[in-house]
Amino acid sequence: QECQIGGGQLQAVNALRAPELYVSDLEGASSPNPKILERVIEFYFESGNKEKAERFCNMAIEADVELSPQSNELREFFTSVREDHARKVEQQKLAEDAKNKAEVVNKEAEREKQERDSEMETRKRLDTFLAVLQTAEVTVVKSVSVREISAGMWEAKIEVSNNWHIKPYQIRLQDAQNLWNAWAKIASPDEPDSARIKIVDNNGNEVGGSRVLAGSLIWVQEN
Secondary structure (H helix, E strand, C coil): CCCCCCHHHHHHHHHHHHHHHHHHHHHCCCCCCHHHHHHHHHHHHHCCCHHHHHHHHHHHHHCCCCCCCCCHHHHHHHHHHHHHHHHHHHHHHHHHHHHHHHHHHHHHHHHHHHHHHHHHHHHHHHHHHHHHHHHCCCCCEEEEEEEEEECCEEEEEEEECCHHHHCCHHHHHHHHHHHHHHHHHHHCCCCHHHEEEEEECCCCCEEEEECCCCCCCEEECCC
């Protein structure tokens, strides 16, 4: 049985189907057509579907498409949606700014904590090493400073007095080895070769210490 549709009925069906076709076009387009947007917004607004009308109003706003609604009611609706969109954008910006500031504050706090922890760890190692030297009554050492030269690798810079230079080579080598042994037990007991020493004279000239390959490889000037 054939079903015949009159001209008025066909026009009504097309009017109902057109927005669906338009929506498909809009969702697949990188730059929405202003006329199509206006048609879809108008259709959903007049149909009472304010939620979908608002959705496509926001699409127009985000795509920077200028609309010219025909009715006052639709113009007022679009203005309201645009103002609400602007408020949401501003709120998102404020929230993002607050998040970024919080991240900066947290990173700064973490950096300061790491610096404090590093200073405490440095001081702990230095005080322990000085206590060992004092107990052993090491008189040739004038001063000591320590630092972490890389992750888990600690260096003790040891300034020696002028008496160091008048000692025989073999005695100076033994002294340097003993200094390194004492430092390695404090700085890196599990991986002794990660502990390094640098021996300098009163003028800062390097006169002994650990070689590059390993902390236990100790050298001193022969002359």
